[in-house]
Amino acid sequence: MRSLIMSASTRVRLLRGSGVLLILLGIVHLAATSHIAALIRHSASPAAADQLTPPMLLNHILVGLLLFPLGFLTVYAAPSSAAGLAWAQAIVRTTALTVATLPVTLLALMGVRYFDAPLFVLGAALVVAAATTLLVAAFSRSRGKNGTTGPDATNA
Secondary structure: OOOOEEEHHHHHHHHHHHHHHHHHHHHHHHHHHHHHHHHHHHHOOHHHHHHHHHHHHHHHHHHHHHHHHHHHHHHHHHHHHHOOOHHHHHHHHHHHHHHHHHHHHHHHHHOOOOOOOHHHHHHHHHHHHHHHHHHHHHOOEEEOOOOOEOOOOOOO
16 A cells, blocks of 8 residues: 655644644634524523533533644644654544544534534534545655655654
8 A cells, every 4th residue: 555755844744733723623613612502592492492502512512622632632743653653643543533534424414504604614624624634644654854764764
């Protein structure tokens, strides 16, 4: 199987950029929480809203907050992953595969009916951008200054 070869510095930038996108996605997720709570209150009976709002709030707050350490770990592991260290590659590759399932799952479970909501579109765009960038950077090989590839091919 052939893999993409790029400089270690490019891999680090792409991985760090992906981590920042995940952090931004967490911010968007948390910002959307109050909008969704208001939508529930206006679209459902008071009794139904009382039942629907707490689990939605729990879900949105939990997922939004968990995106912060996921993004931070990706940023933190980026240089070590580009250098070929196994622990860092495990982090960025696991994150990449997990995030890559999100756009497919989102579309399969939700369809396109929510794509008229600006925060939903922004969140979906951030997920697709992060997933694509993560997959490319996490599974490529580094090329060092001397043109070699592999774990010892760093630009340091």
